[in-house]
Amino acid sequence: MAAATAAACALLGSRFAPGLRWPRLPRALAPRPRHAQAKPGGSRLADAARAFRASTRNNGGEYEWKDPDSPLDVVHVEFVSRSGEVTRVAGKVGDNVMYLAQRHGISIEGACEASLACCTCHVYVDDKFYDMLPSPTETEEDLLDMAPGLRETSRLSCQILLRRDLESIKLTLPRATRNFYVDGHRPTPH
Structure with a gap:
């Protein structure tokens, strides 16, 4: 009243x-x-x-292009391509995995540039490391529901930030993704 x-x-x-x-x-x-x-x-x-706040810290990929300040900050990541080829890259603590992959020429699109609005950076996380990651947010789970080839260990690589305990984390690219590129363009950070 x-x-x-x-x-x-x-x-x-x-x-x-x-x-x-x-x-x-x-x-x-x-x-x-x-x-x-x-x-x-x-x-x-x-x-x-x-x-x-919708997603993890987003530096726009600039942080991932910097080299580590100390050898203690180096974290190695193994990417398994669609053809089965293993590429081992060195990142650093705090790196966003999607931007790190793009820096090293791994074909992860990341159409939304880590703003948690697509599923083009979908990866499979090795069982050993899956439980070490923070639980996915509800938004990430909703986007993963749209990803082709969803598995129990599916995550969006833009939501994974490297930590020391993730040394030698193994990420496998799915055979298919919702690719937004129609002209054969290769993803590069802006």
């Missing part, structure tokens, strides 16, 4: 008395949208920002 009265007063006040301002509830008492409600131990601003 109070909310309806306040809305009516605001409408009438603006039409019949343009200079008149009706009192507003203090910000602390105003209702908040569900996504902005604070959780125990968190701040309202951090919770609101967290609600809008």
Whole structure:
């Protein structure tokens, strides 16, 4: 009732008395949208920002083109191509696997540029490493549902960030993908 009265007063006040301002509830008492409600131990601003984050940290591939600062930061990744050829590349802690693959000429498209909007960077993660990765988000799972050749160990490579414990992780490219290129273009970072 109070909310309806306040809305009516605001409408009438603006039409019949343009200079008149009706009192507003203090910000602390105003209702908040569900996504902005604070959780125990968190701040309202951090919770609101967290609600809008869609995917992992995205550096646009620039970070992956830099060499590691220390030999301790090197993490090796094995990519198995569609034909079965194994390519071992050296990345570093924090590298996005999709951009790392593109840097080394591995044919992973990444049409959405790691914005979590397609499934063209779909890979199969070796069983040994699958459980070591963070669980996929609901959005990633929805996109994986559209990927051809889905398996239990399927992940989007744009959502995998390298860590030291992922040394020698083995990723296999599926035989088919939802390729958005129609002219034979090879993917390159922007």
